[in-house]
Amino acid sequence: xxxxxxxxxxxxxxxxxxxxxxxxxxxxxxxxxxxxxxxxxxxxxxxxxxxxxxxxxxxxxxxxxxxxxxxxxxxxxxxxxxxxxxxxxxxxxxxxxxxxxxxxxxxxxxxxxxxxxxxxxxxxxxxxxxxxxxxxxxxxxxxxxxxxxxxxxxxxxxxxxxxxxxxxxxxxxxxxxxxxxxxxxxxxxxxxxxxxxxxxxxxxxxxxxxxxxxxxxxxxx
Amino acid sequence: xxxxxxxxxxxxxxxxxxxxxxxxxxxxxxxxxxxxxxxxxxxxxxxxxxxxxxxxxxxxxxxxxxxxxxxxxxxxxxxxxxxxxxxxxxxxxxxxxxxxxxxxxxxxxxxxxxxxxxxxxxxxxxxxxxxxxxxxxxxxxxxxxxxxxxxxxxxxxxxxxxxxxxxxxxxxxxxxxxxxxxxxxxxxxxxxxxxxxxxxxxxxxxxxxxxxxxxxxxxxx
DNA sequence: CGCTAATCTAGAACAAGTTTCAGACTTGAT
DNA sequence: ATCAAGTCTGAAACTTGTTCTAGATTAGCG
Numbered sequence: 001x002x003x004x005x006x007x008x009x010x011x012x013x014x015x016x017x018x019x020x021x022x023x024x025x026x027x028x029x030x031x032x033x034x035x036x037x038x039x040x041x042x043x044x045x046x047x048x049x050x051x052x053x054x055x056x057x058x059x060x061x062x063x064x065x066x067x068x069x070x071x072x073x074x075x076x077x078x079x080x081x082x083x084x085x086x087x088x089x090x091x092x093x094x095x096x097x098x099x100x101x102x103x104x105x106x107x108x109x110x111x112x113x114x115x116x117x118x119x120x121x122x123x124x125x126x127x128x129x130x131x132x133x134x135x136x137x138x139x140x141x142x143x144x145x146x147x148x149x150x151x152x153x154x155x156x157x158x159x160x161x162x163x164x165x166x167x168x169x170x171x172x173x174x175x176x177x178x179x180x181x182x183x184x185x186x187x188x189x190x191x192x193x194x195x196x197x198x199x200x201x202x203x204x205x206x207x208x209x210x211x212x213x214x215x216x217x218x219x220x221x
Numbered sequence: 222x223x224x225x226x227x228x229x230x231x232x233x234x235x236x237x238x239x240x241x242x243x244x245x246x247x248x249x250x251x252x253x254x255x256x257x258x259x260x261x262x263x264x265x266x267x268x269x270x271x272x273x274x275x276x277x278x279x280x281x282x283x284x285x286x287x288x289x290x291x292x293x294x295x296x297x298x299x300x301x302x303x304x305x306x307x308x309x310x311x312x313x314x315x316x317x318x319x320x321x322x323x324x325x326x327x328x329x330x331x332x333x334x335x336x337x338x339x340x341x342x343x344x345x346x347x348x349x350x351x352x353x354x355x356x357x358x359x360x361x362x363x364x365x366x367x368x369x370x371x372x373x374x375x376x377x378x379x380x381x382x383x384x385x386x387x388x389x390x391x392x393x394x395x396x397x398x399x400x401x402x403x404x405x406x407x408x409x410x411x412x413x414x415x416x417x418x419x420x421x422x423x424x425x426x427x428x429x430x431x432x433x434x435x436x437x438x439x440x441x442x
Numbered sequence: 443c444g445c446t447a448a449t450c451t452a453g454a455a456c457a458a459g460t461t462t463c464a465g466a467c468t469t470g471a472t
Numbered sequence: 473a474t475c476a477a478g479t480c481t482g483a484a485a486c487t488t489g490t491t492c493t494a495g496a497t498t499a500g501c502g
Contacts, residue, residue: 031499034449054363059489069451071492080489139360139407143415150416175428179404182411182425186360186403194364195371204403207396207432214431252469255479280459290481292462301459 038076040066045087049133057084057133078144084137085148091134092155095120099159109164109216114209116163117184118202124188125198132192139189156181164212172215183208259297261287266308270354278305278354299365305358306369312355313376316341320380330385331433337384338405338426345409346419353413360410377402385433393436404429 030038044065048057059080063073077083104115124131141149160177161169169177187204190196196204251259265286269278280301284294298304325336345352362370381398382390390398408425411417417425 033498037450055488058487069453070490071452072450074490075449078490136361136363139410140357141414142357146414146416149414153416175424178421178425179400179429182407182429183400183403186407189360190403193362193367193370195367195374200399203396204399207393208400208403208429210435211428211432214435254468258480276458279457290483291460292482293480295460296479299460 037066037068037072041068041073041076041083042087042090045083046091046130049084049087050127050130053129053132054084054136056129059083081137081141081145082148084133085141085145085152088134088138088152089148089155091130092152092159095123096155096159096162098123099162104163108213109166110209110212112163112165113160113180113212114206116159117180117205117209120159121188121198121201121205128192131188135185135188135192139185153181156184164216170215173212176211176215179211180208258287258289258293262289262294262297262304263308263311266304267312267351270305270308271348271351274350274353275305275357277350280304302358302362302366303369305354306362306366306373309355309359309373310369310376312351313373313380316344317376317380317383319344320383325384329434330387330437331430333386334381334384334401334433335427335430337380338401338430339423341380342409342419342422342426349413352409356406356409356413360406374402377405385437391436394433397432397436400432401429 041062044062045057048061048065057080059073060070062083063070066073068076073083077086099116099119104112104119106112106115138149138152157177160180164173164177166173183204187196187201191198191201262283265283266278269282269286278301280294281291283304284291287294289297294304298307320337320340325333325340327333327336359370359373378398381401385394385398387394404425408417408422412419412422
């Protein structure tokens with residue numbers, strides 16, 4: 001009946017992802033060739049993004065670069081934003097892996113979180129255009145991309161909780177983490193649009209991380 | 222020599238705004254007819270935005286609604302994002318005026334800021350589509366819109382400082398305000414994209430406002 | 443192996459933001 | 473009142489995201 005599986009046949013939206021390591025609603029498994037196409041697409045996306053940011057990721061070019069027809073590209077990723085958010089998921093996994101290897105060394109949870117975020121920030125600084133593409137896509141995403149954006153958010157939460165060294169956080173701590181994420185995203189945007197310096201971002205991150213001290217009186221402060 | 226002033230002649234970007242009450246680099250003054258055009262445009266923009274959000278603000282429709290040629294629209298506002306950010310500036314002024322009339326009544330600075338932001342949030346909830354258009358434009362804006370976005374940011378800062386009741390804030394307090402603004406913007410986005418409930422936004426705002434207590438030990442805590 | 447359903451491709455077509463242009467209109471200065 | 477410079481208009485053109493279509497290909501089943 002089917003062939004080459006079905007990355008997304010009936011459902012109009014919702015691309016498919018399930019790199020085996022991300023706990024997702026399990027979209028139908030992909031053929032090898034499909035998996036390869038998907039990788040080529042994400043690779044092309046990241047490459048173009050690295051060159052010129054959000055605007056440089058043009059769907060026709062992505063299709064050409066990844067040797068895939070435009071229609072196919074849209075079958076895998078229903079919109080440019082979906083594509084870039086998926087690209088971000090990809091990069092985030094890298095990042096998380098990297099961070100796991102060298103855990104932050106601060107004494108307090110606040111210090112460790114701040115250090116982790118600054119490390120991530122420095123990574124983004126190495127590819128500012130890529131960062132631009134991913135972050136802009138993330139914040140521009142509308143409801144149709146919510147599941148994917150949410151996944152990115154969850155992944156970010158995990159990274160922060162990892163840095164804090166918590167197994168089961170209290171509600172108050174989760175609130176603090178949420179606010180930290182808000183600040184992280186928004187600060188990135190101000191940096192990317194040239195309205196804040198790197199130093200300013202650093203200060204903002206350190207400032208918001210102090211919130212952690214308020215919720216874990218045993219550790220910090 | 223010139224005629225009808227020059228909203229933006231030589232300089233390729235940068236629309237003109239100077240509603241007399243906003244302290245700006247003073248772009249060349251506008252004729253009455255030009256001022257009227259500008260108002261018509263902003264009004265049409267807000268109206269369309271109120272209907273269907275960011276996507277519903279289509280430049281051709283704005284031009285038609287405001288009885289202006291498309292080229293003229295682009296002379297006044299070099300891009301859709303510029304237009305929507307200007308629309309936001311407009312709305313923010315309203316808001317600030319409204320807030321001045323009924324200052325928040327909380328005991329601590331943190332409470333007053335949270336109350337102020339929640340009041341603004343409720344106003345946005347009354348026109349969720351308009352909020353969508355303005356906030357999406359704000360976060361999607363690239364460097365070419367930095368001055369205008371910055372102006373919005375400054376205006377927001379003033380509103381928050383007003384609520385805190387401070388004349389000359391310390392650097393630490395300014396950092397807290399920056400983080401509050403970050404959280405405010407990002408929380409709005411998560412709400413607009415349906416990833417967070419109204420209740421969740423409230424919690425986030427209250428959480429981040431506790432940062433104020435950290436910087437003004439005399440008042441709160 | 444042969445079938446059938448689903449996928450992929452190439453390319454046209456459509457939509458909305460942005461640019462461009464020629465000509466009509468305003469404005470402020472002489 | 474006249475003129476030069478700048479502005480506005482209407483319409484076409486261009487760009488890039490997105491959709492659609494017809495036909496070639498592929499996958500898995502009997």
